[in-house]
Amino acid sequence: MTSTLIDLETRHVNKHYGDFTAVNNVSLKIEKGSFFSILGPSGCGKTTLLRMIAGFDEPDSGDILIQGDSMLGVPPNKRPANMVFQHLALFPMMSVAENVAYGLKQRKVQAAEITKRVNNALESVDLGDSGNKRISQLSGGQKQRIAIARCLVLEPKLLLLDEPLGALDLKLREHMKVELKQMQSRVGTTFIYITHDQSEALVMSNNIAVMNKGSFEQVGSPSDLYYHPETAFTAGFVGDANQWQASVSHIENGVCTAKVSDGLTLTGHINPNDALQTGDLVDVFVRPEAIKIIADHTSQNDQQSNQVDCIVIDLLFNGANSTALLKETISNKELHVALPQTGEYSGLQKGQTITIAWNPEQTHCFKVVS
Amino acid sequence: MKAQSRLFFYLLLTPFFLWLLLLVILPHIDMLGIALREQTAPRQYAFSFSNFSEFFKEPLYWRTFLRTAIMSIVATALTLLIAFPVSYYIAKMLRGRSKSLLFLLCLIPFWVSELVRTYGWMILLRETGVISNALQWLGLVSGPVELLYNDAAIMVGLVYTSMLFMVVPLVTVLESLSDDIIEASYDLGGNMWTTMKNIVIPHAMPGIVSGCIIVFMMTLGNYLTPNLLGGKDSLWFTEQIYTQFITRFNWELGSAFGILLLLLSSLIVWLGLKLTKQTLTSTMAS
Amino acid sequence: MKNFKLKKLLLSSLVGAALFSSALSAEELRLLTWGGYAPDDVIELFKKETGIDVKVTKSNNEDMISKLRATGGSGFDLVQPSQDRVTGAQENYDIYKPMDLSKIKAESFIASMLEATKTNTTLNGDVYSVPHIWGTSGLVVNTAAAKDVKDYTDLCSADLSGKVSYRLKRPTLIGFAFAMGEDPFAAYSDVEKYTELMSKVEAKLVECKPVVKTYWTGGDALLNLLRSGEVTASMAWDTGGWKLNKENKDITFVAPTSGALGWIDTFTLPRKTKNEEAAYKWINFVMQPEIAAQITASAGNFTASEGADAFADDVLKAQFQASFPKEALDNVKWYPPVPAGLEAIEGKVLDRVKAAK
Known part of the structure; x- marks a missing residue:
């Protein structure tokens, strides 16, 4: 009965920079299809953890598994995880469609297939007619959607999001929270979302890990964390x-x-x-x-x-x-x-x-x- | 108030326009005038195209001209090839002190004059020089080897002299490329080559083109390096211009050569901009 | 205390300013000449005697003509081109001013040399120059390594491959022409004949090109090549050979069998000289025997000063006699004035030699 698939598992992951411990013995399991947030103040190690999952950094010890396969030594371009960067990192030298097609081209997908999938991806984020636009012609929210579409077109097992709403104004941020949550439940891809904004985490997530000084304080549903904080840090940080x-x-x-x-x-x-x-x-x-x-x-x-x-x-x-x-x-x-x-x-x-x-x-x- | 600020604006611009007029435009007009005359008798001159026809009739002149252009293009390409990884390393791999240190290392050769730098290469490359002795000491060669006085030595000297002028615009433009964008390319499945080809090089294009323009112009107009490092066969067009002006007293032909060199460099820069789809303004802004 | 310091500072800057302005107002002679022709100690003595400052700009024949041509003969008060380069340049560019020979002490000159120079630098009845320093160019050879080099054409010997250096300039053309048994000076006035002669020389130089290590451009660079042994036979000025001879007995100047090429550097007035009087004073000053000997020591060549030999350095005299036995001295080919337009013919020959593979 307990045949729930685990998309991501980390086992006792550690990462040090000199004397500084960025990530301290973090273990977690994330179920397939969930929206999982890692919430913590800046400098708590959440970005380092995400970068290790994406493959930009290697853990000093411990293991990272995506759907049961160890990712140690696997470079970022070979991992079934894609990342939406904090500042989105869209390619300014390419058109919107070229941005979305980029990952497919790297995989040597047939040109006709690429066109089809890019169009579908653009349709799915309501930007079907913007394929020929330059990145600079898009609004903040549209850029956001392209950054996500660029990843989702590759059908990754994990979508990693590094505080992507940080640069948006308040109104748009509120709107994007809802949109992201709906998009996640529609596509069913596992989202791992890191943020220092508790309201983003509370609104969108199925589960949240509260992170402080490199360790997880508490992992639980938003209401668990809110009503039953297990540490003083969680009680003070969440809500x-x-x-x-x-x-x-x-x-x-x-x-x-x-x-x-x-x-x-x-x-x-x-x-x-x-x-x-x-x-x-x-x-x-x-x-x-x-x-x-x-x-x-x-x-x-x-x-x-x-x-x-x-x-x-x-x-x-x-x-x-x-x-x-x-x-x-x-x-x-x-x-x-x-x-x-x-x-x-x-x-x-x-x-x-x-x-x-x-x-x-x-x-x-x-x-x-x- | 408005009239006053406009006056101020023109006052600010005056030195620039004076410089442009007196030191750039007038001398070139004068040069064109000299190029279009011919000496008919002592102290007698007449209008003529003979200097230009002389250039095309005498194979030596246009061969030297072509050779200079081709070698300059090769030198520019080599400089780019060497400077690009160096700049990428400085801009993207290094942080803090080691970054400024390496940048400084690129700058050090420019603390001495071009003449001294060129003599430095002569000391290294000559038959009784450092490299020849080192090779003999290592037993790689049996006798002294002459590395100086050939086109390869000219190339080494030109590339060395041009390095900094390629590195500076490249580092500037590469530093403006956010690390995120490179990581995003890897994240989406790109490898080193596809990332370079699709992301880094397109982004760096204005810097590459401006670096190439500067290096090409400098190389084309270089006089010392080809002259000192080049051998008995070394021919360089600026040397030809110098010879016409100074040793042959033939200002007319020298001016014609100068005009032709100006046209050539303008043409090649224009072609370069067309091929890379850059504009001069975007390039100079980088 | 502080006040005192301030006063001192003010005073010293005032004195400095006064000195500086007096330097500006002092009489000045702007001399365009060759390296070594106006040594500092001579300038010092001249200033002591006349109060005139000498400002020296070092140059060579072509550079002098080009500079004066660009300014129409201004910027300098006295110049020192070789005697063969005076009339041609004057005819074409009008850059010199005739000499007033009454201002020159003729008795300080070796008479024959003065007469020769006057004849060679006369254009339309005006005399433009008087002689100063003379010398020759020929072969500078490392006699231990290349003992068979006796004439210019010996520089083509395959045994010397990669050990030979000479300039791509007109003296090389003239030297090779003589060594090939021709008389280029006799052909000066006949453009057709001269062109034909030069194409023969061109063929010879092209044939000799594989033997050449490099065509030298700067005197110091050549001396270094000879010193290090990278070059063992070359064509150069006599002084260069004698200078190296002091360091290495094997290297010396050799007068070629077809004759060393003799040159005389002159005193000539630029057309727009601003201080003619000072120029004459300088000429008369440096032609005094003791001063002339001082200049010989600095330049390495002898002057046209009568009686200066008595004061000259013995080593140099010995070297001169070794390089120039009586018959070699008689055989020196003195450059006659170059007619306008010859440079163009020679230039093309030199270009083609350089371009030849």
């Missing part, structure tokens, strides 16, 4: 979060109580991987949308056992993503709180003192590794 550091004073049933400072104690879920003891330092995370504003700070709510008083510093209107910037009165920490645009909070004023509360269920505590 927005408010964060405190606190000292554990009480542990019970997977829930801990921790003291931020005098008069401010927070309760939250302990990460199951952490062996936590009383007195340990923890990072406490809570998402802006998990916090509820109790406009009248005298009323009590037993469900929301974490409760603090804040002063409204600013109201950041951004449609559905509007937030309030608050200062918590005891530790002076700045907090973001989601403001659902339901009219409920329209009376909120700068300088007003309010009480906010949230549930320990949505509070995550991670042991601080010193």
Whole structure:
């Protein structure tokens, strides 16, 4: 029953540049037909990993297999993987059609066959009539599509994408996210997408690997990562979060109580991987949308056992993503709180003192590794 | 305000136009005038095409002319062939300090004058020179070998003198080619040769053409190198011009030769641009 | 302290400026001549005596004529072409100015030489030159390696293959013509005869070409070739041979059996000379015997100065006597004036020799 095909597997891959460890013991398996993202800040090693998969770099140790075949020593032009480059790397000296035909020509496909497949590829990205254009005549989004079509026409087993949306303006980027996701599910090719933009990863991927300092922090579905982060890094990097550091004073049933400072104690879920003891330092995370504003700070709510008083510093209107910037009165920490645009909070004023509360269920505590 | 800025613009351009007029256009008109006359008696001159007909009647002159053109083309091609891998290595393979070091190495020969450089080659190539002695010491030859005074020595000297003028435009143009594009070619199945042919060379074409134009012009107009390194059979057209002007006192024929050389170089550059589908402006911009 | 320094600086720059401007205003003689003809110590002495600065530009016959032709005879105050190259150039290009012989101290010259030069440089009744330095060209031979080379045509011997060098210039044509038993000077005035003679020489030079290592162009390059032994027999000036003789006893100047070619370099005024007076002063100054001997030491050739022999270097005198026994000296062929237009005939011959395979 578990006959799912694995398109890409890496086994304990390491890569060092001098003293610097770029990729540290990374193992992963990617199922056929999935949209897999590697998410991490710049310098985390994700580009190095992708370049090793493409064949531009060789790992120092470990193995990379595409559909079960080891790729060690196989040059990039012999690997069944194609790459969409960060700056697309379209060939400016060729027309659009010549760009798409390039890979087929290298494979010595018959001329008539090339014409047919190039036309199909251009049709499939809605650029059927642009074959004779120069690259410089295309818009940003069209270039994007040509870069992808140029790879897909070769029917690769893997399509590697190196932050290809980075250079686009915001509106086009939002549009391309959806388009890429739809294109992937239509063609069924395995996409491996690297990005530092969590929203790109969350929107498009079936699975995401969060990468930090050369290692994978957590691999999982977008909602897994969002709701059940396993490390403090994931909790902080994926989605927005408010964060405190606190000292554990009480542990019970997977829930801990921790003291931020005098008069401010927070309760939250302990990460199951952490062996936590009383007195340990923890990072406490809570998402802006998990916090509820109790406009009248005298009323009590037993469900929301974490409760603090804040002063409204600013109201950041951004449609559905509007937030309030608050200062918590005891530790002076700045907090973001989601403001659902339901009219409920329209009376909120700068300088007003309010009480906010949230549930320990949505509070995550991670042991601080010193 | 607008009139003032226009005046300023013309003032800025004046030195250039003066230079063009006084040092480029007028001397050439004067040269053409001299080329189109003939001495009839002491201090007497008359209009005539005889200098040009003399060029075509005397096989020595047009053979030298052709020989110079062909050798210049060969020297340009050789320079390109050697300079291209060097430039590619400098522009694409090296980083940081070693890059500037290698670039500097290409520049060092130009810290001394052409004469000194040419004498350097003479010291290496002559019968009692460094290479001849080294070959004897290694036992590869039994007696002294003369490597100087032949066309190969001229070629070596010309290519050596021209290297930098080919390397500079090539490095510039190759540096402007993003590594991504080369990698993309490999990624799509290209190998070294197809990548060179389809990606690198088309991209570098403006640099290749501008380098070739400079080197060709320099080689065609070179006087010292063919003269000093060439043997008893070495014939170079600039030498012929020099001889007409200086030793034969025949300014008329010398001017005619000068005009012909100018036409030849313009023609070959024009042909080169046509063949490579480049324009002079795109080439000079690179 | 600082102030003092500043004052010193100002003062020294003022002095410097004054010196510089005085240098500019000083009288100057612009001399276009051959290397070694105006040595620094002589210029120094001249300046001490007359206050005139001499600015020297080194050159050769063709270059002198070309320079003066380009400027119409200006840019220099005194030039030193060979006597055979004065009248032809004057007739064609009008670049010289007749000499005022009354300004010249005739008694400082060897009389016969002065007369010969005057005759040779007279055009339309005007005398253009007086003699300065004379010498010959012939063979410079490494006698140990090429002892059989006695005449120009011996340079064609197959035994010397790859060891011979000469110039592709008119002296080579003239020398070969004499060695082939012809008299080119006698044919100077007859264009047809001269052309025919030159084509014979051309055939000979083409025939000899395989023996030649290289046609030399610069004197220093030839001396190096002889020094290193790469060339053992050559055609060159007498001074070159004597210079090498001091380093290597085997190498010396040999007067060819058909006669060494004698030349006399002159003093001639360019048409637009700006300082004629200084030019005459210089001529009279350097023709004094002691000064002339100093110039001989520097140039390596003897001058037309009467009595300078007494002051000349003994080594040079010995070398001269070894190269020129009495009959060789009598046999020297002195260049007569070159008629205008001969260069064109010779030029084509030289071109064809160079192009021949």
